[in-house]
Amino acid sequence: MEDSIAGLSLDDEEDETLQLEVEELNQEISYENCLVGVFLTSSVVHFQAMRSTLASVWHPxxxxxxLxxxxxxxxxxxxxxxxAERVMKSGPWNFNSHLLILHRLKPREDPLVVQLN
Incomplete structure (x- = not known):
C-alpha cells in the first residue's frame, strides 16, 4: 500500500486540468430552452409536489x-x-389553483430580474 501512495505525484498535466475546471465555472450560464416562472399566490407553493406534478403533466x-x-x-x-415551445404555447398553467406566469429567457437575461407579467 505504501508503494502505491509513494507513486502519487502532481505534475503539470493535472494542474492544467484543475485550471480548466476553474475556467468552466467562470463561463456564462446558458439559459437556452429555459423558462422562468412565478405563481400568483400569497401562500407557499410546495416545491417538491409542484415539481413532480408539472413534470408529469408536461411530460417533456x-x-x-x-429549480x-x-x-x-x-x-x-x-x-x-x-x-419549451409547447409549454409556452399550451398555457396558461396552474398548480393547486395558483396561476403560473412564465417567461422564456433570452440570452444574457437574468432570471431573478426579468419582469414577469
Whole structure:
C-alpha cells in the first residue's frame, strides 16, 4: 500500500486540468430552452409536489429540470426546444389553483430580474 501512495505525484498535466475546471465555472450560464416562472399566490407553493406534478403533466421529450431560484421564482430548464415551445404555447398553467406566469429567457437575461407579467 505504501508503494502505491509513494507513486502519487502532481505534475503539470493535472494542474492544467484543475485550471480548466476553474475556467468552466467562470463561463456564462446558458439559459437556452429555459423558462422562468412565478405563481400568483400569497401562500407557499410546495416545491417538491409542484415539481413532480408539472413534470408529469408536461411530460417533456428529453426531460425538464426545475429549480427554486428563491424570491418565489422557479427556473424550468428543458432539454429540447420543442418542449419549451409547447409549454409556452399550451398555457396558461396552474398548480393547486395558483396561476403560473412564465417567461422564456433570452440570452444574457437574468432570471431573478426579468419582469414577469
Amino acid at each position: 421529450i428529453r426531460g425538464v429540470s426545475i 427554486d431560484l428563491g424570491r418565489e421564482r422557479y427556473l424550468f430548464r428543458f432539454y429540447h426546444e420543442v418542449d
